[in-house]
Amino acid sequence: xxxxxxxxxxxxxxxxxxxxxxxxxxxxxxxxxxxxxxxxxxxxxxxxxxxxxxxxxxxxxxxxxxxxxxxxxxxxxxxxxxxxxxxxxxxxxxxxxxxxxxxxxxxxxxxxxxxxxxxxxxxxxxxxxxxxxxxxxxxxxxxxxxxxxxxxxxxxxxxxxxxxxxxxxxxxxxxxxxxxxxxxxxxxxxxxxxxxxxxxxxxxxxxxxxxxxxxxxxxxxxxxxxxxxxxxxxxxxxxxxxxxxxxxxxxxxxxxxxxxxxxxxxxxxxxxxxxxxxxxxxxxxxxxxxxxxxxxxxxxxxxxxxxxxxxxxxx
Amino acid sequence: xxxxxxxxxxxxxxxxxxxxxxxxxxxxxxxxxxxxxxxxxxxxxxxxxxxxxxxxxxxxxxxxxxxxxxxxxxxxxxxxxxxxxxxxxxxxxxxxxxxxxxxxxxxxxxxxxxxxxxxxxxxxxxxxxxxxxxxxxxxxxxxxxxxxxxxxxxxxxxxxxxxxxxxxxxxxxxxxxxxxxxxxxxxxxxxxxxxxxxxxxxxxxxxxxxxxxxxxxxxxxxxxxxxxxxxxxxxxxxxxxxxxxxxxxxxxxxxxxxxxxxxxxxxxxxxxxxxxxxxxxxxxxxxxxxxxxxxxx
Numbered sequence: 001x002x003x004x005x006x007x008x009x010x011x012x013x014x015x016x017x018x019x020x021x022x023x024x025x026x027x028x029x030x031x032x033x034x035x036x037x038x039x040x041x042x043x044x045x046x047x048x049x050x051x052x053x054x055x056x057x058x059x060x061x062x063x064x065x066x067x068x069x070x071x072x073x074x075x076x077x078x079x080x081x082x083x084x085x086x087x088x089x090x091x092x093x094x095x096x097x098x099x100x101x102x103x104x105x106x107x108x109x110x111x112x113x114x115x116x117x118x119x120x121x122x123x124x125x126x127x128x129x130x131x132x133x134x135x136x137x138x139x140x141x142x143x144x145x146x147x148x149x150x151x152x153x154x155x156x157x158x159x160x161x162x163x164x165x166x167x168x169x170x171x172x173x174x175x176x177x178x179x180x181x182x183x184x185x186x187x188x189x190x191x192x193x194x195x196x197x198x199x200x201x202x203x204x205x206x207x208x209x210x211x212x213x214x215x216x217x218x219x220x221x222x223x224x225x226x227x228x229x230x231x232x233x234x235x236x237x238x239x240x241x242x243x244x245x246x247x248x249x250x251x252x253x254x255x256x257x258x259x260x261x262x263x264x265x266x267x268x269x270x271x272x273x274x275x276x277x278x279x280x281x282x283x284x285x286x287x288x289x290x291x292x293x294x295x296x297x298x299x300x301x302x303x304x305x306x307x308x309x310x311x312x313x314x315x
Numbered sequence: 316x317x318x319x320x321x322x323x324x325x326x327x328x329x330x331x332x333x334x335x336x337x338x339x340x341x342x343x344x345x346x347x348x349x350x351x352x353x354x355x356x357x358x359x360x361x362x363x364x365x366x367x368x369x370x371x372x373x374x375x376x377x378x379x380x381x382x383x384x385x386x387x388x389x390x391x392x393x394x395x396x397x398x399x400x401x402x403x404x405x406x407x408x409x410x411x412x413x414x415x416x417x418x419x420x421x422x423x424x425x426x427x428x429x430x431x432x433x434x435x436x437x438x439x440x441x442x443x444x445x446x447x448x449x450x451x452x453x454x455x456x457x458x459x460x461x462x463x464x465x466x467x468x469x470x471x472x473x474x475x476x477x478x479x480x481x482x483x484x485x486x487x488x489x490x491x492x493x494x495x496x497x498x499x500x501x502x503x504x505x506x507x508x509x510x511x512x513x514x515x516x517x518x519x520x521x522x523x524x525x526x527x528x529x530x531x532x533x534x535x536x537x538x539x540x541x542x543x544x545x546x547x548x549x550x551x552x553x554x555x556x557x558x559x560x561x562x563x564x565x566x567x568x569x570x571x572x573x574x575x576x577x578x579x580x581x582x583x584x585x586x587x588x589x590x591x592x593x594x595x596x597x598x599x600x601x602x603x604x605x606x607x608x609x610x611x612x
Contacts, residue, residue, distance in 0.1 A: 085362055087390065089428060089446045119362075122347065126380070126388075126444065186367040186499055198363065207358065210366060221498070221505060251409050254364040256429035256442040258411055290505070 074109035088255030184252030229294035272301025372397030399469030487518035
C-alpha cells in the first residue's frame with residue numbers, strides 16, 4: 001500500500017514541504033570530510049552526553065566533537081535523516097533532539113535544512129517531528145516511493161548488495177546528518193546508525209535485504225546484516241547523532257515494547273564504534289551483532305571500544 | 316460494497332467491523348483515518364519488522380488511532396493471524412514478563428503503556444502514544460470493546476500443557492513457530508539448527524529457562540538433536556561440552572548452564588544461571604512429563 005502525498009495536503013497541514021518527484025542531482029557528492037575535520041586533533045571519536053534535558057544533551061554532544069561548524073559549513077544545504085518508522089514510544093527519533101540539531105544547523109549558517117524521508121506524512125505527524133520542521137523552519141521533503149526517485153549507486157565491494165538505490169534528493173545536499181534512535185530489532189537484535197540508512201535507500205531495494213525464503217534459509221539474518229553493511233559503503237554521513245534517550249529493548253523495531261531510559265545522546269563520525277557503544281547500553285556486545293562486524297570488515301569503523309576515544313559527560 | 320464508512324473495501328470489512336462503534340468510545344474519538352494492510356503490505360506498515368509476524372502466520376491488520384480531550388492518544392491494532400496458534404504465538408512474543416494479567420479474551424496482558432490481547436485468531440494491541448499520560452483504564456476499556464466483538468475462544472497450543480507447573484512464571488511463556496522468535500529469546504545458533512515444528516520457552520523462579528522443541532516424529536527429533544550436539548561442539552561460544560550418551564552438558568560464554576536431551580519427539584533443553592542440580596531436576600521433570608504423553612503415531 002503506497003500513499004501519495006500531494007502538495008495541497010501538505011499545505012493543509014501548515015508545513016513547509018517540498019515534494020521531490022524525481023531525477024537529477026549530482027552523483028555521490030561527498031558529504032563528509034569537511035576540511036576542518038582534519039584539523040581538530042583533540043576531539044573524541046564518540047561524544048556521549050547524559051542528562052534529563054535531551055535537547056541540551058544533543059547540543060553538548062556536538063560541542064564535544066568540536067562544534068557544529070566542523071560539520072556544517074556556512075551556506076550549506078543540510079539533509080537530516082530521522083527515524084519515523086513507528087509512532088510507538090521509544091521507536092522514533094526524539095522531537096526534542098531533532099529540534100536541537102536543526103537549531104544548530106541554522107546557527108552554523110546552513111542555507112537549507114531538509115528532513116528527507118520516504119515515510120508517510122502520518123508518521124511524521126504522529127511522532128511530532130513534522131511539527132519540529134514547521135516550528136524550526138526546516139523543510140520536510142517527503143519523497144514518493146517511486147523507483148524513479150532513487151539513484152542507482154554501484155557497490156563493487158558489496159558482498160550481498162551490489163547496488164544501492166539512494167534518494168536522488170540526498171545528492172542535492174552538502175551535508176548529511178544521520179539521526180537514528182537506537183533500539184531492538186527482531187531480526188538482527190539491534191538498530192543504530194548503519195541500519196538507519198535503509199531510510200534513504202529505496203523500499204524496493206530494502207526488500208532484497210530480506211531473503212524470499214528467509215524462514216527456511218539459515219543465512220537470512222547474515223544476509224540482512226551484510227546488506228546493511230554494504231549499503232553503508234554508498235553514503236558516508238557527515239555526522240551521526242543517535243537518540244539513546246528512551247528506546248525499546250524488546251519487540252523492535254516497531255514496538256510497543258519495554259523501554260529503557262539511558263537519557264543519552266551519542267554523536268560521532270564512526271558508525272561502527274557508535275553502534276557498538278549503543279548496543280552495549282542494553283547489554284549487547286558489538287562483536288555479537290553481525291552488522292557491526294561486517295561494518296568493520298568494510299573499513300567503516302571499529303567496534304573495539306577500547307581503541308576508540310570516547311568522551312562521556314553528564315549535564 | 317462498503318461497510319459503514321466510505322472508503323472501506325470488502326476485504327477490510329470483517330476487521331473494520333471489529334473497530335469500536337463511536338457510541339461506545341467514552342471520551343475517545345478517532346484520530347485520523349483507519350489503515351488496513353494485508354499480506355506482504357505489512358512491510359509498508361511495519362517496515363523492517365514484519366518478518367516475525369509472517370513467521371507466526373499473518374493475515375491482515377487494521378489500525379486506528381484515538382485521542383481524548385486531555386490530549387492523550389491511543390493506537391489500536393487488530394491483527395488477524397492465520398490461526399489461534401499464530402495469534403497466541405505473536406501474543407507471547409509481544410508480551411512483557413513485567414506485565415500484569417487482565418481478565419479479557421483468551422489471554423490479556425497490560426504493560427507500562429500498552430496492552431496485548433489474543434482471542435481466537437485475533438491479536439489486539441493497544442498502545443498509549445504518550446506514555447506519561449496514558450490512562451491504563453483507557454487501554455483496557457478500548458481492548459474490552461474490541462474483545463466483545465470477537466466470537467469464539469481458543470485453547471493454548473498443546474506444548475503449553477507439557478510444561479512442568481511447579482515454579483513456573485506464567486507471564487514468561489514464549490511460543491515459537493520458527494527460528495526468528497527463538498533467536499530473539501536466546502541466539503543458540505545463527506542457523507536454524509533445531510528446525511522444530513513448534514517450540515516453547517518458560518522461565519522458572521529458580522533462574523532456569525526450559526525450552527521444548529516439538530517434531531512431527533521421533534526420528535526427526537533424533538536427527539535434529541544429533542546435529543545440534545555437533546553444532547554445540549563446533550560453536551566457540553559454548554564451552555565444557557560433555558556428552559554421556561543421553562544428556563548434553565555445556566556452558567555458554569556468560570557461564571550459563573545448558574543441559575539438553577531427547578524425549579520422544581521432543582528436544583528438552585534447560586538454560587540458566589540456576590545451580591546445576593536445579594537445572595538437572597527441571598530437565599528430569601520435563602522429560603518425565605513428556606514421557607507420560609502418548610507417543611506419536
